[in-house]
Amino acid sequence: MKVDAHQHFWSIKRDDYGWLTPELAALWRDFGPSDLAPLVEAAGVSKTIVVQAAPTIDETRYLLALTANEPLVGGIVGWVPMLDHDVPALIDELGRAPKFKAVRPMMQDLANDDWIAQPELAPAVEALIRNNLGFDALVFTRHLPFLTEFAERYPNLRIVIDHAAKPRFPEGKPAVDVGDESATGLDWQEWTHWMAKLAKSNNVMCKLSGMVTEAAKSYTDQTFAGHVDFMLEAFGPRRLMWGSDWPVLNLNGDYASWFACAQRLTAALTEEQRQAIFGGTAMSFYRL
Secondary structure, three states: EEEEEOOOOOOHHHOOOOOOOOOOOOOOOOEEEHHHHHHHHHHHHHEEEEOOOOOHHHHHHHHHHHHOOOOOEEEEEEEEOOEEEEEEEEHHHHOOOEEEEEOOOOOOHOOOHHHHOOHHHHHHHHHHOOOOOEEOOOOOOHHHHHHHHHHOOOOOOOOEHHHHOOOOOOOOOOOOOOOOOHHHHHHHHHHHHHHHHHHHHOEEEEEEEEEEOOOOOOOOOOHHHHHHHHOOOOOOHHHEOOOOOHHHHHHHHOHHHHHHHHHHHHHOOOOHHHHHHHHHHHHHOOOO
16 A cells, blocks of 8 residues: 655635745645545555644644544544644544554744753653654754654654755755765754754654655755665664655645656565555554
8 A cells, every 4th residue: 555644735814824835836725535535546645644833732623623534544643733732632632543543743843952951741642652642753854863862762752854854955955965064064964963863863754745745846866865865774664655746846846746756766675665655654654
């Protein structure tokens, strides 16, 4: 079974997507299951994971209602106010919904890079573990030191790094070229250092997703090859999962092109390894 481990739905009239504005013309409309269905069918994808796009509990409930009877959707990654005193009860409630699989606090948008280091998060994390729910980490490279400590502090919490922590892909040339420091720079050094540290924690997995959004429209397979090779070496196929990041990837590409690119980038792997990346890892992590 092929699984798209990261995609979104939204309704513009909900008006709780602070990042979504008319200037993002390719995204400024409603996106729902009927829009996604022909794309996943063409790719042979059987199940998807819908990930929250607004930091509100109302959007989480909207997604649960929207997909309750949608066979394509295997699970929802929602948002909860993790620092609220009553959040454990809320997580217990949401955990009873069959499709509620994980939470995502959207750390990339928070003011403090060390937000995840707060001890006050413990009750929420313990509720996630108690309900067998996962944790999606939406982060940049600068957040990885704090995420590393978090993963070590909670070894029983399943964590997945969204979009490979959004590494930088310089426009117009491969992102990784060891002979050209301007093409790699400090970001590559820091990213590989902390991703390798995170990979040592067995409770941490990583998504091959979101990279098209971070690249230029002129991206090629080579744009991502160095990063994908590194992640394969660090995490191994059984701890990697492919995701489309649809419809956000429409800013720089399209569903079919990114799926084909990811297939080519992993073509040298065994069939069993490819099955893990394109389905098995997500099925295990999200309890599909």
